[in-house]
Amino acid sequence: MRVAVVPGPGRAGLLCAVADNGEPLDQPATVSDLAAVVAERERSASVRWVWQSSALVYPRLLRAGVRVGRCHDIELTEALLLGRDETPDQPARLAAAAARVTGRPPRSEPASLLLAEPDGPPRLFDDPHLAGPADQAARAVLDDLIAVHASQQARIGADPQTPRFGVLTTAESAGGLVAAEMTAAGLPWRAEIHNELLTELLGPRPPAAAGPSARPGRLAELAAEISAALGAVRPVNLDSPAQLLRALSAAGLRLPSTRVSALRTVDHPVIPLLLRYKELSRLYTANGWSWLDTWVSGGRFRPEYIVGGVVSGRWATRGGGALQIPRVLRRAVVADPGWSLVVADAAQLEPRILAALAGDRAFAAAAARGDVYDAVADAIGADRAKAKVALLSAMYGGGGGDGGHSLALLRRRFPQASAFVEAAARAGEEGRAVRSVLGRTCPPPSAAWLSITGESGDPGHERDPDAGRASRARGRFTRNFVVQASAADWALVLLATLRTILARPGDPGAALAPADIAWPGGRPGPQLVFFQHDEVVVHCPASQADEVAAAVSMAAATATRLVFGPTEVTFPMTTAVVNCYSEAK
DNA sequence: TCAACAGGCGCG
DNA sequence: AAAGCGCGCCTGTTGA
Numbered sequence: 084m085r086v087a088v089v090p091g092p093g094r095a096g097l098l099c100a101v102a103d104n105g106e107p108l109d110q111p112a113t114v115s116d117l118a119a120v121v122a123e124r125e126r127s128a129s130v131r132w133v134w135q136s137s138a139l140v141y142p143r144l145l146r147a148g149v150r151v152g153r154c155h156d157i158e159l160t161e162a163l164l165l166g167r168d169e170t171p172d173q174p175a176r177l178a179a180a181a182a183r184v185t186g187r188p189p190r191s192e193p194a195s196l197l198l199a200e201p202d203g204p205p206r207l208f209d210d211p212h213l214a215g216p217a218d219q220a221a222r223a224v225l226d227d228l229i230a231v232h233a234s235q236q237a238r239i240g241a242d243p244q245t246p247r248f249g250v251l252t253t254a255e256s257a258g259g260l261v262a263a264e265m266t267a268a269g270l271p272w273r274a275e276i277h278n279e280l281l282t283e284l285l286g287p288r289p290p291a292a293a294g295p296s297a298r299p300g301r302l303a304e305l306a307a308e309i310s311a312a313l314g315a316v317r318p319v320n321l322d323s324p325a326q327l328l329r330a331l332s333a334a335g336l337r338l339p340s341t342r343v344s345a346l347r348t349v350d351h352p353v354i355p356l357l358l359r360y361k362e363l364s365r366l367y368t369a370n371g372w373s374w375l376d377t378w379v380s381g382g383r384f385r386p387e388y389i390v391g392g393v394v395s396g397r398w399a400t401r402g403g404g405a406l407q408i409p410r411v412l413r414r415a416v417v418a419d420p421g422w423s424l425v426v427a428d429a430a431q432l433e434p435r436i437l438a439a440l441a442g443d444r445a446f447a448a449a450a451a452r453g454d455v456y457d458a459v460a461d462a463i464g465a466d467r468a469k470a471k472v473a474l475l476s477a478m479y480g481g482g483g484g485d486g487g488h489s490l491a492l493l494r495r496r497f498p499q500a501s502a503f504v505e506a507a508a509r510a511g512e513e514g515r516a517v518r519s520v521l522g523r524t525c526p527p528p529s530a531a532w533l534s535i536t537g538e539s540g541d542p543g544h545e546r547d548p549d550a551g552r553a554s555r556a557r558g559r560f561t562r563n564f565v566v567q568a569s570a571a572d573w574a575l576v577l578l579a580t581l582r583t584i585l586a587r588p589g590d591p592g593a594a595l596a597p598a599d600i601a602w603p604g605g606r607p608g609p610q611l612v613f614f615q616h617d618e619v620v621v622h623c624p625a626s627q628a629d630e631v632a633a634a635v636s637m638a639a640a641t642a643t644r645l646v647f648g649p650t651e652v653t654f655p656m657t658t659a660v661v662n663c664y665s666e667a668k
Numbered sequence: 669t670c671a672a673c674a675g676g677c678g679c680g
Numbered sequence: 681a682a683a684g685c686g687c688g689c690c691t692g693t694t695g696a
Contacts, residue, residue, distance in 0.1 A: 324676070324691095324692080325693080326692090343677080361676085362677095366678095369678070395685085395687095403688095404679085404690095406680075406687070407680090407687080408678080409679080410679085428680095475684085478684095478685075480683075481683060481684030482681090555683085559684060560685070563684085564685080564686090566685085567685065567686065615679075616686090616687095
């Protein structure tokens with residue numbers, strides 16, 4: 084059963100049951116306490132909530148202590164459909180989508196924005212853009228919702244390209260729920276451990292009175308040592324690559340840039356000091372005390388996750404750089420007393436994805452069990468390191484390290500897998516779109532790209548000297564897209580499946596009902612707290628850790644079946660039950 | 669004064 | 681011959 088829901092004003096909301104094909108099943112009903120009604124329906128029936136966006140609607144329900152099982156996220160779904168139809172520049176917002184469906188001009192956006200404003204007093208009457216009272220505005224949003232939902236159901240059902248596109252839209256919506264729940268739960272983060280680590284590596288935190296440009300002692304010492312080692316008359320600003328490059332040059336070190344890889348190519352007493360400075364400076368500026376002050380509170384780090392924020396379908400985050408937390412800081416991620424962290428990552432995910440995608444029997448056999456790189460090394464008669472570089476080059480478009488010899492062997496030994504990525508590269512070079520296994524579509528070439536390459540990408544007519552470069556760059560992008568985006572498909576389905584297993588009452592996992600996060604005294608259960616491309620972290624009572632680990636394996640097997648159907652390729656998870664994130668792998 | 673860009677580096 | 685994929689966010693520089 085599907086129920087369209089529009090939140091607001093205030094705690095109220097507007098509901099209307101709809102059929103799978105989107106037809107309204109009864110009259111819209113206003114309820115005064117939306118969260119309470121949602122909770123009641125969740126208990127009594129299996130509902131899929133149809134709403135504008137989980138990012139907009141779900142946090143207020145979570146704050147009221149209410150979780151939902153399933154939803155249809157109109158805006159995430161619209162973005163997938165627009166991508167599929169190769170019109171990704173159209174806005175995916177509900178109002179815009181409704182205008183496309185109905186042919187009417189778009190409703191003024193502030194209406195829905197204000198309606199969705201969580202928990203605040205209804206300010207709708209103050210808004211000059213609004214034509215009428217709040218209930219009329221809610222009704223207008225509901226009408227949009229119902230119209231767009233019906234259209235989306237038809238468009239998903241009519242997918243011409245990918246029979247599994249419906250799996251993608253369902254999983255994307257589930258991802259929206261997970262994202263909001265993970266933000267609400269937060270990643271356990273011990274500020275005092277983080278602080279100790281910073282003090283140990285950088286020295287004490289500079290007092291606020293010392294001003295904003297004051298550096299921790301260790302950084303100031305290193306800077307002085309570096310200036311001295313360079314024989315500089317005046318202190319060099321190490322944070323300015325241009326200044327540093329000039330100072331290096333004056334000391335006889337002519338380098339193409341100041342990046343670590345360039346510094347490592349020369350032998351000079353200043354180099355180790357510079358490398359250490361860069362490492363510590365990065366820690367201080369990106370994840371130092373001010374990061375701690377800004378992003379950690381109440382023992383939790385709560386980034387905002389952006390589902391589908393990357394073109395490949397990977398998630399992005401906003402605030403705190405949550406997907407770039409340096410590994411050294413994992414020491415600060417510690418389970419609550421009596422709880423554990425279950426840390427699981429998909430081993431060698433991308434090569435396995437390629438094996439399953441390409442239908443290459445030899446490559447699939449290599450990825451059927453054990454270590455993919457070992458198996459490939461055996462097959463091409465190289466060592467594991469060379470095999471790994473060659474495989475990554477095949478997926479990224481690189482040169483293969485040792486003059487491409489291993490890459491050539493790879494092409495001969497695994498012709499279908501090679502042909503698969505080569506075909507994706509050629510499509511990109513010619514300006515065509517490519518798709519992930521579930522049908523997520525890469526963006527079309529930009530106008531600038533089309534003009535540089537001469538419209539169709541026809542290699543015979545390329546005049547611009549940058550044309551070849553631009554064409555090959557897009558080829559590398561699409562080559563990688565088919566693998567990275569399909570890996571993101573698989574990981575998203577894993578995440579959605581895991582969420583369902585952890586939450587399902589009545590099954591073997593009954594003990595695993597998730598904690599009611601808004602009620603600290605409520606029944607404890609496992610919580611998804613982190614998701615980073617191919618890795619997931621669950622925070623759970625220690626007694627449930629083994630069950631959670633088993634649930635991860637089940638979810639991986641289910642994801643493999645839903646995404647690829649029958650395949651010889653396995654997707655093993657490396658799972659650790661730990662007290663501290665840094666203890667995993 | 670501020671926004672946009674470049675260089676750089678963290679993660680996968 | 682060389683070059684590889686995707687992000688977020690920090691600082692310094694530049695130019696309106």
